[in-house]
Amino acid sequence: MKLKKVIYAWISKTFMDGCSNYNSLQVRKSCRSKEQARDKFKEGGIKHAQGLIFFNPFKAIKFAQQHGFPLVIKPNVSGFSRGSHFPIKNYKELWKAIFLAKIWWPFTVVEQYLQGHNYRVVVANGKIMSVLERYAPFVIGDGKSTIEQLIDKENAIREEMGLYPCMSPLQKGVQTTSFLKKSGYHLQTVPAKDENVTLFYRISLAPGGVVEVIDKSLLSEGNQQLFKDVLKLFDANILGIDVIMEKGIEIDHSEQEIIFLEVNSRPYLKMHGYPRYGKAEDLSLHFDELDKLEISQSDIY
Template identity: 75%
Template sequence: MMQLKKMIYAWISKNFMGGCSNYNDLVVRKSCRSKEQARDVFAAANFPHAQGLIFLNPFKAIKFAKEVGFPLVIKPNVSGFSRGSYFPIENHKELWRAILLAKLWWPYTVVEQYLQGNNYRVVVANGQIMSVLQRYAPFVTGDGQASISELIDRENSIREEMNLYPCISPLQKGQQTLTFLAKKAYNLATVPQLNEQVLLFYRISLAPGGVVEVIDKETIPEVNQRLFKDVLKRFDANILGIDVIMEKGITTDYQQQKCIFLEVNSRPYLKMHAFPRYGQAEDLSIYFKQLEELNIQQKDTY
């Protein structure tokens, strides 16, 4: 079993970790590989995190749903870039489907309470807040005249002019988008109202066309900054990409709102920080210089 896991991890690294940083030693990277490991650390440190559990038997997730109710999130215990994640799950039919699909990625699966809020990637390096991004699922904003198809073309042209490709992906018009729009009785010919924001897919990820916005680190309260730095210390890491959802936003004290940590990334995808759709890309060279000077044990061992 251990040898099989090593083979799977090596395959994931080769095929899905392109563009990801590598500034933590093997011990730290091993401690961050699964959602379960992160949840255990969050719980021990009393960091805010979603109520949930890791399961192999699907009926444990069904029982959890009956106890805590919907909406829920289903995601593989080991994955990246939101692959295999499904949310918000509103009923048992959606739950069963999400469980089966998530298990195609990894046999052990996470079920958690779902929080609607602002989604952030906070990168902490060497005890400092390196960069903060707000992440958005793919969407278009209506002008009362153009169809969704036309809005997609318009947005993709803007992304091309901004030279965001290939880091940021274009919005899609395929079956995935059509199926998602149909849930709201929309299609590509639908003309959204002025300023109406139309989601094209639920997943907050770059692959289906999601985008990021740079958040000014100076606007983040000290209490929130200390919390993120404490997470880094708990994992004894040089750098972490911390995924967190905050109901009111990162500029509000986390103690004054609903807030949940989702996971930590020991090899955060730093490339996207140079390709924001909104906001100005930061000069992070000083942080990279500090990280490059570190003596990292077993850097090339996965």
């Protein structure tokens, strides 16, 4: 038992710095894999992406033949979007994504992909705690600066705002140049004024993605209740719920396409205090309520 506690403490410090720990071991176990989340969504009648878990890559190929593109490939067990690849638009990209995802975990998920707005909604103690819209790394053209110069300017803004080290700087290495090349760009390209240039596909902080605080009051009653229902479905104290909404979270879920991706039983709350866009909220009252909870086996992984 002591060894388990030591190992869990090391995992928490090494991989989960800034993540909350307000759920019991039982709840955390129920949220560890994408398959578990998808089964729960199905049980509760929550809209979610059709998908499957596979070891044999040809099962993913068959899934693509049945459901078409775009698709998502991701490890069945991971976090921070590690090993995730989307949107996958053809079989060449699919094979490559399968190989890269299996570096993280041998069992892999293939799912349908919805083009839309990507959100992290944190629900705690039956309340909407915080809503963030998440963006892949990008720069916006001014009609005279190269992409490289725009990257430098954006990184300077992030440093001035004090976003490091929670956020990451935009990158100019092989990862970025290879992605730009697919769109016919390179670092010396001068984008048009107000042109949005995506630098990498992944909506994650590590490659330079950012978040925007969304006013919770903008959510319809239907959307608020939907997220609360997900929290109740997992019998959790807090969840970071990842969802894609076709038109936006301000529009009721009954009026648009929407898919729930996964739930995070130890959501990374630190990023809520470091938005690139919008004003960081005071979440102290939520933390005060959470800190009063008695959590079963919180020191066990």
